[in-house]
Amino acid sequence: MRGIIPFVSLCSLIWQTHAWGAVGHEIVATIAEMYLFDSTREAICDILSSSKFNEEDIDIFNNGEINSTDIEKPSSCHLAKVAAWADQVKGRMRWSSALHYVNGIGDHPPSTCVFGEKGWEGKPRINVLSAIQNTTEWLVENKPGSDEALKFLVHFMGDMHMPLHLTGRNKGGNGDRVKWQGRSTNFHSVWDSRIISELILLTPRKYDRPLPNAPSIESRLRGSIYDPFIRQIMIEGVYGQWSEDIESWISCPDTISSLQLSNTEQRPLLPDSLEHYSTPILETDNSLACPYHWAKPIHDLHCQFIWPPSIANENHKTVEIYTPEYMNILRKDKTLERMLSMGGLRLAAILNGVYATEGEPSSRKGVIPHV
Template sequence: MRISLLSATAIAVALANAPAAYAWGAAGHEIVATIAQIHLPKPVLTLVCDILRPSLNLSEPAPVSTVDAYPPCSLAPIAAWADTIRMRPEYRYTAPLHYVNAVDDAPPDGCAFPGTHGWQGRPTGNVLAALGNVTNVLREFADGQRSVGDAEEALKFLVHWMGDMHQPLHMSGREKGGNGAKVAWNGRSTNLHSVWDGLLIAQSIRQTPRNYSRPLTGTEGAIVEPHLRGAIYDSYIRRIMHEGLAIGGRFDEESRSWLDCPTPESEKKSLGTPSFTYKERAQALLAMDFYTALGLTTRPGTEEGWDDAVLCPFAWAKPIHKLNCELPVWPHNLDPTGSHPSGAELDTDDFGAEADAAAGRPRPHPELFELDTPEYAGKIAKEWVVERLLAMAGVRLAGVLTDIFQDVEADGFVLV
């Protein structure tokens, strides 16, 4: 997505007004893919790009040499592929693989994961199981047991589904992940799922300080800038990387455990969590030592039959699902008094009419609860909730790909 005829403002407004159909929307998935790409060691990214050609950058000329060109490709163009093909007859089986729904889930007062009645649909027909399936395909490819065609499809699904898992409403079983929950956004009728798919992200892009429209400099710029493509969200990625993932940033300490999976203490093997300066960490990243650079630990462990030593979607998804109750992603005010599945008596404040009137906001849809407010959207922005989820998805995607491909020699590796 390159900025050419449309201005950045026009694109952001269009993104905000367009209904988002799937998790994170295209922009969110591309942001996750770009953050992951920034963290990938060079040999791993080169191999990933080799697998994804020729389908990757169809609108752009391929580099003359994957050795001389860095990065050799961009992962962003394929990040939303899994949404674009889900209605094709041959891919309809993938439709339920973008989410997981617990039968007993009833946010914001009861977040069951999965609860006594388990999951909706087949136990293997959800995003948690799907992540394990495509990861196994890539492992088999790395061992020489799968074709490059199998690996290409699995990579495109993995990039997308890792993003899906970090959208809280894709972890919720109520109202089809919020698609059936009508709300208002800036006076317009929409639904809760669409707010989280794209409207919150579009607002954050518009509100990114102007100084991030300029390239980052120094070592930080050397790490980040090569992977940016002139997209409307470039400034947003710069801010997430600089204020969020850099040493001393909002996510610096916690990001060191984002790849951890539950495991008995006796089985834990740690790479340590050294206190790097930003320059040291950046040099380690540029030297392709991903795990040491981020101070991450190994991840043995298993839960729910989906988790293993590298990928633990159940363990990772559980706290994301809790946001539906704890933030809450699902506002209490959406439920008229006594109507919530839990039977709780809730004060709806006439769906926020009094607050809107006091703030001078128009109410073209007075029956709908407005979410573009300081109490909801403002709280999410202040606490960097969306930025944390996007960063977390990117780091985890990079970690999984690095674990699979770091020992594969790209030079001379035969793609069949």
């Protein structure tokens, strides 16, 4: 049985968090850590070593214990330590608030799912998709302030894989009042923290102990309360259910690989095969990072099952979301676990694409850690 202190810490902190909470962002970052080349990790450490942040504020979930003294301790530049930074600086960087989400004009799930075909709400290029492109370019060009660009990128990749950050209906579900296990909350919060906390608490106990033959996994864990959940995701998901999907997850369409967009409003002439991509994919995507291409299937889930029939109507009652029917759909497909894995793998792919040296393994995007 797990200790009462980590349990209480988990429950008390998750209820206060938002935007995947610190937990979701740290899980995405930890999974990414498992895929980084040595040269990539060295470059990241060099960047973060010059960065100033309050480690106690960021590393709020490092309460658990790991029952092994033989596992290499993660370095102080672990990406999870900065994963929640972008949420913590919203107060003094108010301009960054709109970069955590994207709202398609005319989007109103579950009846209507539109993802950029009619454009985006808000100011041009001020959304999470453009933010991922901009921070990636900042790192590629090694501009001053790369430490903040890196921390923003780590966070935005987590945000993009939280489905409620991809729709503008009632501010991403913040305006939809629901109940979760009898408690009044909003639909955004259910996806930000309630579901993930439930899955962490229900992780099978066999994952409490370190995996004896998986150093590439264990070396990147930090003794956090969610370590067992990450082990389950990696073994049952990445090495199991989704093992043949990884390459497609981290790939960008070949049709856009040779198109380099400038920072102006001009668009290149497109061959016929690319006409349907002229808006909006070419505003954000290239061969290194293709956030629109990655986010579109996640957004499609809004019209498939994310919004249950009980809250489909704008004037719905405050209904209970924690039902066997709803949770069974999520558990069967491992929806949330898949989003976290995709976010981590794609983050690693971008960082390896920016920083990996030519002498390392030939994979263009990244490597699968050995179990």
